[in-house]
Amino acid sequence: MAALPKRIVKETERLSKEPVPGISAVPHDDNLRYFDVTIDGPSQSPYEGGLFRLELFLPDDYPMTPPKVRFLTKIYHPNIDRLGRICLDVLKSNWSPALQIRTILLSIQALLGAPNPDDPLANDVAQAWKEDQSKAIETAKQWTAQHAARPTA
Amino acid sequence: MFQNESRSAVIVILPSLFALVVVVLLVVVCLLPRFSRGDRAIKKHQQKRIECLNSKVKAEQFVDWAKKEQRSRPGSSFSTVLCVICLEDFTESSQIRGLGCHHVFHQECLDNWFSRWNEYCPLCHRPIIPGAKRTRKSRRWDEPPPVAFMI
Numbered sequence: 642m643a644a645l646p647k648r649i650v651k652e653t654e655r656l657s658k659e660p661v662p663g664i665s666a667v668p669h670d671d672n673l674r675y676f677d678v679t680i681d682g683p684s685q686s687p688y689e690g691g692l693f694r695l696e697l698f699l700p701d702d703y704p705m706t707p708p709k710v711r712f713l714t715k716i717y718h719p720n721i722d723r724l725g726r727i728c729l730d731v732l733k734s735n736w737s738p739a740l741q742i743r744t745i746l747l748s749i750q751a752l753l754g755a756p757n758p759d760d761p762l763a764n765d766v767a768q769a770w771k772e773d774q775s776k777a778i779e780t781a782k783q784w785t786a787q788h789a790a791r792p793t794a
Numbered sequence: 795m796f797q798n799e800s801r802s803a804v805i806v807i808l809p810s811l812f813a814l815v816v817v818v819l820l821v822v823v824c825l826l827p828r829f830s831r832g833d834r835a836i837k838k839h840q841q842k843r844i845e846c847l848n849s850k851v852k853a854e855q856f857v858d859w860a861k862k863e864q865r866s867r868p869g870s871s872f873s874t875v876l877c878v879i880c881l882e883d884f885t886e887s888s889q890i891r892g893l894g895c896h897h898v899f900h901q902e903c904l905d906n907w908f909s910r911w912n913e914y915c916p917l918c919h920r921p922i923i924p925g926a927k928r929t930r931k932s933r934r935w936d937e938p939p940p941v942a943f944m945i
Contacts, residue, residue, distance in 0.1 A: 648881045705910055739878040739916040
């Protein structure tokens with residue numbers, strides 16, 4: 642495997658030295674481009690209290706191309722589909738090499754706090770969200786309790 | 795009986811193997827030049843883009859750019875400026891490109907970004923080539939062509 646670019650080394654160091662509150666990203670020992678990520682559900686959102694696991698992979702041409710990120714924890718959200726794929730502009734056409742792992746994860750955390758059913762990825766969820774928002778939020782809370790419960794210490 | 799089976803195996807399998815090898819060879823011979831032609835076209839196009847960039851956005855040493863910026867915008871300080879693409883600090887002799895929006899990147903980093911059909915500054919999304927219309931990222935070579943072209 643080619644040597645790890647300095648940029649990735651720097652980002653990884655900073656992630657561990659100055660972690661973002663409510664977010665953790667730890668690279669695998671055997672593949673330093675593959676990160677185990679957890680994001681706390683934002684307060685005052687249906688995901689509050691949940692701990693969401695994601696996987697993040699930095700492709701060979703990172704940072705010219707965006708990281709690949711996917712939810713591993715099941716989540717009821719109009720912009721996240723059942724495979725955990727995320728509909729977020731900065732992960733696709735609005736990617737810029739000035740963005741970093743930490744800023745992308747912050748954007749994903751913000752997306753949890755501001756679901757956007759007008760730009761859906763999970764069509765059924767977006768539909769439900771538009772038809773009866775309070776019921777959809779209730780479902781999201783149930784899914785959070787059921788699938789994103791924190792491991793008890 | 796075994797002899798019969800092995801003979802029929804030789805009669806059936808060998809020619810079909812031969813035919814398969816011929817087909818694979820034909821496909822490779824037909825497609826290889828096409829791929830390399832595509833690669834060459836992409837490289838040529840990228841080269842053209844960089845030439846265009848060279849004529850519109852000068853590459854220079856960081857120290858020269860910083861002096862000019864300080865003259866045009868007094869009070870700006872450049873002691874700890876880093877390139878957001880590679881996260882490395884600039885040294886005085888770093889070869890850089892300073893854009894019209896006053897953002898600065900290593901020449902190598904920016905050229906890599908621009909040659910991939912990205913038209914905007916990584917920091918503020920203003921056009922890299924001054925005066926160019928702010929467009930969405932133009933189509934990349936590795937994406938399938940639009941349906942209209944496929945028909």
